[in-house]
Structures are given as C-alpha cells and as structure tokens.
Amino acid sequence: MWTKVADVLETDLGDELVLMHAGLSEMFTLNSAGRVIWQALPAREAQLAQTLTQVFEVDDETAAQDVRALLGELAARSLITHAP
Template sequence: MWIKAAEVLETDLGDEIVLMHPGTSEMFSLNSAGRIIWTRLPAPEAQLVQALMTQFEIDEATATQDVRALLEDLKDRALVHHEP
C-alpha cells in the first residue's frame, strides 16, 4: 500500500498538483497522470495501474512502468512511503 507522507503540503492548480515537503522545502509538480495517482492514495500499486489504464487507454506494461517510476521518485523525495 502506497501512502502520502502526512507532512506533505499540496496545492491543486487545476491542471497540475504541486507538492512540497516542509522538511526539504522542495517543490514537485504532478501532471495529469501524476494527479490520478496522487489523488487515489492510499492505494496498492495494482489499483493505481488500473486507474491509469482506464483513464489513458494504455496497456498494463506501460501503466505499470509509469506508476512505478512516479512512486519511486515520490519516495526518493519523501513524499510517499510504502507499507506492506
């Protein structure tokens, strides 16, 4: 299960979501695919993959690659964490 870090601040600008971790003051912008993933958290990876497949009509391999890449990037920036 992927979960948003509790301390993350988010601002919805309509076509994107901007995240900021107060501990690092680093800002991170999410595009439309990132928005779909972020707004569904907390969620297991499979559910996020299915959401991308449905929204963008892409194959499972592409959706899985995109979800994993974003989640790893968000994790590296301490914006999400994974709980088994």
C-alpha cells in the same frame, strides 16, 4: 500499500498539482497522470496501474511502468511511504 506523507502540502494549479514537503521545503510538480495516481493514494501499485489504464486508456504494461517510475520518484523525495 503506498501512502502520502503527512507533511506534504498540495496546491492545485488546474492542469498540474504541486506538492511541497513542509519539513524538507522541497517542491514537486505532477502532470495529469501523476495527479490521478496521487489522488488515488493510499493504494497498492497494481491498483494505481489499473486506475491509470481506466482513466487514460493505456495498456497494462505502460501503466505499470509509469506508476513504478512515479512511485520511485515520490518515495525518493520523501513524499510517500510504502508499508507491506
């Protein structure tokens, strides 16, 4: 299960979502697909991919790749954590 880190602040700028890790003073911007994934947390990777296929009408493989890539980036920036 992927979850948001408690120290992350969100700012909605309309067409994008800006995240800031308060403890690290680092900012990260999400596009519309990233916003959908972020707002669906906490969730499992498969659930997030399914959400993308429903919202953006992309195929399962593309959604899974996009979700995996974003989760990796968010985890690397300490914005989310994973627990089995």
